[in-house]
Amino acid sequence: MNIARTYGNIVRKKLESDPVKAGKLIRKGLHLEGFRVKHLSDKRIPAGYKYLNYKGITVVADALDDPEHCAWTNIFAPVEILQNFGLTSVSMEALASYLSGFYLEDYFIDRSESCGIASTLCSYHKNFIGAAEAGVLPVPAAAVTTTLACDANVQSFRYINDIFNIPTYMIDIPHEYSEESLSYVSGQLRELICMLEDITRRKFSEERLREAVARENETKKYFLSFLDKRQRHEYPNTLTLVLFQLFATHLSIGEEWPLEAFRMMDEEIEAYPESGQKRLFWIHLLPYAQMALREYLNFGGDINVTCGDFDLDYIEEMDADHPVDAIARKMILNIYNGGFERKADAIADMIRKYDPDGVVEFCHWGCSQSSGGVMLMKEKVRETGKPMLILDGDAVDRRNSPDGQIKTRFEAFLELLGKGGETA
């Protein structure tokens, strides 16, 4: 029996008649999942991942229980600043993934499409908007987004703001780094800080922000060290666990727990044996719910995803003495910002560094970031000499991601990797 689906069906029955109750059930479901992860999860999962998984779930579940101390964000938001005001970031990507985890995405996606949202729009956004429209999400204290990488953010957040009247701040990130663009972004961050001071009636503490940025540096050090070891050692994982790393590298970075999680992982991995597995480098979104991929990659004996670009989109050490500027700089120089060539070059460098057996890019439905640049990406990967597989599908909407087709492509790629082929 699929527990998540069964539980999702119970929630589904309430969606129309009592959306508030459905929302409560969703939150309860997240807490139950947190309990399951902590006490009943698969014995193969290493302690570090277990902790990371547990925190990733409970942070969101707790934040949804306490919306006054929660902000809706996207994955690139300056979460360190929100933490300064006691606000937990709940990204719309994470929310959409959780709703899909309960097998409810079809309801919410249909809901936003029937309101007039284009069917070709990214299903993370459709799922999130549908859930907001349906009234299952508690209204947060604020919403903060950026123009980085994804156009739909500006539109989704504006729409949400129009419905709920949530104080919303959008940070405009110029494409190229220069002194002016740094001042432009820092200026906006300071404006955001003023807005948050008003909303939360709390004073901004530059000292706390310095500490958060210093912690962020340390967290990344552990993560990078872990990644280095990961290329040699086994460390059992699932697609979901790899995806959860984003909580620690993005949504909660600057807090204590990501530092703790990566420290645990970095220490624990040394006890695992050297690995003879094939290693995959994953570009952009991970379709954790895709059955065909789970079959091969969850606790994969022969093949594993050991590295991906999303966790490494900005790894430079940040200047903790000037934390606001450092965060502005991080956003402008994120590899997802600006021209694709820069991103493609950065990813090619990562591939050279981590030397995987193969590279996979998943082109998520409606995502111009992945679909738009995939042909160039393929060229760059070709230059590294690594075989690359391009998959088309939908990371959120199961109906839009034909499993059979993905399975065939993936199996063919595995056959090719086995023979040491070049491309797929």
Next chain:
Amino acid sequence: MLGYVCKYTPVELLEAMGAEPVRIQPAVTSFNHADALMHPNVCSYAKAVLEVMAEGGYEGIVLTSCCDAIRRLEDVLKEQYPEKFIYMLDVPRKVNDFSIGIYRKRILELADAYSAFSGKVYSREALIEILERERESARINAAGEKPDKLRVGIIGARCPETVKTLVEDNGGKVVFDISCTGTRREEALAPYLGSISRESTDPEGILSSALLSQLPCLRMADARGRSDFIAGFGNEIDGIIYHTVKFCDVYSFEYMQMKKDSQVPILKIETDLTPQCSGQIKTRVEAFMESLAAMRGTTEKKIAGKAAESEMFYVMGIDSGSTSTNAVIMDKDKKIVASAVIRTGAKSADSAVRAAKQVLDESGISENDIAMTVSTGYGREAITAAGKSVTEISCHAKGARYFNKDVHTILDIGGQDSKAIRLDDAGEVADFVMNDKCAAGTGRFLEAMARTLEVDISELGPISFESSKEVSISSMCTVFAESEVISLIAQNTEKADIARGVHRSIAGKSVSLMKRVGLVPGFMMTGGVARNKGVVKEIEEALGAKIYITEDPDIVGAVGAALSALEQVEK
């Protein structure tokens, strides 16, 4: 020629360098180049611009950071045409002194880059002259006319000229076009050029400020000016056409909001900028114009009396659909005399002739006794015998009310498209939507599934009633759904269960479509698929309400066409 794609481009600055900036409005027939260089799921406009660049003739293109798709277009163009001037101008999304300063710097960097490429030199005096001229020409044009035509505003992304032509051909006048580069340059900028003069020391600053201050597009952080602009028209517009491009992320949000708030009827159309999609667009725009005319009371209302008292005459309605061609003969008292339903062959005009002959034979009425023929449906314009053609949207509305006065929401599922139509209390079309260019949820989808299940299409409904187990067909695409059905067959799933799954899948799509016009009770289903009781049952379950279906759901459109013919004669 130097191409540009966005209204935030400093066209005037380029002109002041002696360049010849040309707004790219592509009308392409295929995406052969683009599909090889970009992913198919990328905005059609970006792909169309790539096709235009491949045709040659442009020395280069100035792009703006307006959206992800255009940013990806830059990457591809740079790679493909290293010898051309491919420039990406990063436009701030916020408008304040700081961003205007940044933008001023960026447009001057553009001038430097173009100068290095072309050897042409920027002249400040020339820019002042151009800006002054623009301001003056806006003044002259301000003395506009107030047409007696239907006034339509166009909003959204990159509206092709064909849409405007359709509006004008159907008794309309485009009052404003605020789609991407739709607004006339001088109208867009002139209000912000007041301070320009020979003595201006910073015309670039004035231009940057004017560019960023113009009516915002939706990529801008603050886009409230848009709703104010539209509200400013008050009752001065009859309808709004909201145009979006396939895979454009930006515009459907505004439509969603406007649909909730607007007092003015709105039609949403989505194109991929190819002529191939003009057929569907044509039906939608025409139907929209018909409904606007009806609301304004300019339709040919029937005049009782004169004609009614005269001797008996007959009219014919022909509905030329993709799957069946249906003909109806009606007498002057609106009584259906005869009807015929035949399968549409390769040529819709030939099928119409056969259907007309069959219905004439059946009724025993001679062709000479038919006072008027009105055609409707997909092939309506190929039918030369018809005195007039009316869209199937209006005809289904008329036909539905003919059969049942209480109908408010119609679901018509035909062979290749499905539509939901909402009627107001007077029976006029208040709103309608059609499915996109995809067979999912149409008669073709059912045909494909019946073929895969190896049952006759007419058996699909009855066998689904024997289903005992819930099976879901989740794919939204006909082709993939077919492979899902094949896998289910391979797993020995009962045909009855699969058939029911297929029906549920259509019901889900259909109810979503109906929700988009609003579920006003008084439901009716028309079109051939209404014969399938399995589909009807699933839709009724999803709606939680009964659906009215006539004995002969295929002929509702043709009946509507005959009623239109009657109105014509009585007029």
